Amino acid sequence: MTKKLLLGVEAIGQGAIDGGISGVYAYPGTPSTEITEYIQGNKLAVSRNIHREWSANEKTALESALGMSYAGKRAIVCMKHVGLNVAADPFMNAAMTGINGGLIIAVADDPSMHSSQNEQDSRYYGKFAMIPVLEPSNQQEAYEMTRTGFDLSEKLGTPVLLRITTRLAHSRAGVIPVHSATVENNLKLPSDPLQFILLPAFARKRYQTLLDKQVDFERFSDESPFNGIIEGADHSLGIICCGIALNYLLENFPDGSPYPILKITQYPLSSKMVKKFEKLVDKLLIIEEGYPIVEEQLKGFFDYGKPVSGKLDGTLPRSGELNPDIIAKALHLKSASCNAIPPLVANRPPALCKGCGHNDLFLALDEVMSDYGDGHVFSDIGCYTLGVLPPYHSGNTCVDMGSSITMAKGAADAGLFPAIAVIGDSTFTHSGMTGLLDAVNEKSNILIMIGDNESTSMTGGQDSAAFGRIESICKGAGVGSEHIHVIGALPKNHEKLVSLIRHEIDYQGVSIIIPRRECVQKAARRISERKKENSGLNVL
Amino acid sequence: MKCDIVLAGVGGQGILSIATVLGFAALENNLYLKQAETHGMSQRGGAVQSYLRLSDRPVYSDLIPFGKADLILSVEPMESLRYLPYLSAEGYVVTNITPFMNILNYPEIELVMDEIKRLPRFVAIDAEAIAKEIGNSKTSNMVMLGAATPFIDIALQSIEHGIREIFGRKGEEMVSLNLRALHAGREFALANR
Known part of the structure; x- marks a missing residue:
C-alpha cells in the first residue's frame, strides 16, 4: 500500500x-x-x-x-x-x-x-x-x-x-x-x-x-506492542516517555538514546513493566505532555525509592507543550546557538475577518455600552470571543460553551444592570438553549445577542445545528415574540441595531437580538465551490 | 539530505499550499517528512507558521529545535523575523517584501527591511510584483516557493511534478501559470542570493 x-x-x-x-x-x-x-x-x-x-x-x-x-x-x-x-x-x-x-x-x-x-x-x-x-x-x-x-x-x-x-x-x-x-x-x-x-x-x-x-x-x-523498553548503555538514568514525548527525546539522540527508555502509549500503566524498568536504572525522568499524571503515580507521597524527576520537581516546565529544546535543557545537553527575535517584531493576534458580521454587532454594542461603562457583557466561545480584543474591548467573560447566557443571568440575579450575553449560533444550540430556559422561567432581566453567521466558523465553517432554527427555539423556550428580533449584521443597519439594543435593555425580562449574516469565509467557499461545479470540474 | 524549513505568514495567506507541494515532492523522493501546521484560532489573521522537516533519515520531532532550521520561508516580511530563533548559523531567510498590515502597531516597513538586510544570508523578493507580471497575483506563493528552491535539496522536476498534481484539477492554465511563477521566483533567488 x-x-x-x-x-x-x-x-x-x-x-x-x-x-x-x-x-x-x-x-x-x-x-x-x-x-x-x-x-x-x-x-x-x-x-x-x-x-x-x-x-x-x-x-x-x-x-x-x-x-x-x-x-x-x-x-x-x-x-x-x-x-x-x-x-x-x-x-x-x-x-x-x-x-x-x-x-x-x-x-x-x-x-x-x-x-x-x-x-x-x-x-x-x-x-x-x-x-x-x-x-x-x-x-x-x-x-x-x-x-x-x-x-x-x-x-x-x-x-x-x-x-x-x-x-x-x-x-x-x-x-x-x-x-x-x-x-x-x-x-x-x-x-x-x-x-x-x-x-x-x-x-x-x-x-x-x-x-x-x-x-x-x-x-x-x-x-501492548506499542509499549516497551528501548535499551540504552548508560543505566545511571532511565527515561519514561509518554506519547509524543519520545520524539522530542529522540530528536536529541538521533543515533539512539544513551539511556534506557520506557515507551508508554497504553494505560493503565503496567506496574510489571514499570517495576522491571525501575530495577534497570539508578533514577527516573518522566517526560509526558500535559499534566504529570505518570510522575505523580510513580513519585509517591513520601519520596521513597529511586529518585523520580519531571514536572513536579521543576526539571521540566509544568505548563505548555513540550519541544526538543525543553528536553535538551532537562538533560543538560548543549543546544545550538540561536538569534533573538528583533524587538520591533509586533504581536499579531488573531482578529475577525474583513467584512465579518460580528464586527457590526460589536460596533453597535460598544456604542450603547459606552453609556453604562465596562463590565456588563458576557461573551462565549467562538470567533466572536475576539470581540474582547482591540479595537472592540467588548466582553468581560469567556469561560465555557454557553456560559454567556447563564453567567449574565446569575449577574442579573445579583443585581447587575444591564447584563448582556453575546453568543454564536452554534454555541447557542450546543449549550445555550438550556440556560435560556432557566432565564425565561425566572424572567431574568438579560439581553441575549445571538451573532448568527449560520456556521461553526472558528473550527473551519462546519454546519451549525442552529441553522434556520434559532427564532423558533427561542419562541419555544418561552421568549415573547415581540422580544425576538432578527436584523442583518450590516453597516447600513448600524443605527437600527443600536436603537434595538437600547430598546431591549429597557425591557425587564429576556430579550433576544439576532444579528445575522453568513460567515464571510463560508460564503467565499460556497461561491468558489459553485464556480467549480459550473465549470464542470470535479469537486474534491 | 536534511532540510528543516519554517514556513511563516499570516492566517489566510495560504502558506500551506507551499507545504503541500513540497510534501508531494518529498514523498515522491522517498524522503521522511513531518509537517506541523497551525489550525484554529490563529488562522483568523494571526501569525501562523508551519514547520516542515525533510530528511533521508527518520524525522522524530514535529517541531524544529531552536538554531536548527536551514530555511525560513516567509510570505510576509515581519513574520520572517519572528522565527529567527529557529534559524541555524548557516541558514537562509527567503522572504516576501510586501507587508500584511492588519495590526495598528505594525513597525515602519523600512526598519523591518533593515533588520532583514542585516542577516548574513537572505533573499528579499517582491512576490506580488513578479506574480502580477506572470499574469495572476494568486501565484505569489509559488513565486516564494521558487525563490526557496535553490536552498532545498530536492530535484526541481519533483517540485514541478508536485505543482502539476496539486493544481492539476484546476486546469492546465493554472498549472502552467504556477510553473512560471515557480521558475520566476527561482531565477530571482539565483540572481539575488
Missing part, C-alpha cells in the same frame, strides 16, 4: 474507517475537528454510508456513539479536551455499561492553549473512568492504534479513550495504511439485557465488573 501524507487527526480518521466503524459522532473543536472531516470526505466512508453528521454537542455525540455500540456496531466519537467535560456524564457511565460494538472516544488535548481556554489532560479522565487509554507517539501509531483499538475495545468489553495532543493532531507525516478496511459489524443486541441499565442494583454489578476488568486492562498494557 502506498504511503499517504496525513495529519495525525486524519490518520485517526483513516484508522477508524479501516477499523470498520459504522459511525463517527462529533462536535467540532480544535485540534480534533479534522478526524470527522476526513471521514466525511472519504470515498469508502461515503460508499458505506457511515454515519458522519455533526452532533449538537459532545454529550449528544458520545451518547449517540454509545447507542451505536449498544446496537452492536463500531463507532468513534471525537472532541477536544474541554468537550469531554461536556460529555463527562455519558463518558463516566459508558465505562460502567461497557460496550457491545467497539467504541473509541478520541480526545485531542491542547497544551499551550493554542486554541483553548485550558490545558487539561484527558488521561485523568481515563483514570477516573478506569478505562484503557491509548496515547500514540506518531502518525503511524495514531492510525494503527485507532484501527486495532476497536478490537481492543471489543475484547475487553470497554470503551477506549484515545488521547492525542495538538502537535500530533496537526502534524503531517507519511502513513502506511492496510490494504482493506474491516467489514462493519452486523446489528446485534447486547447478550446481557441488563448491561446498559444503570439502575442502582444493576449498576453495582456493572461497577464490580469494571473493577474486576482492571487486571485485564493492565495485562493488555503490559502486552
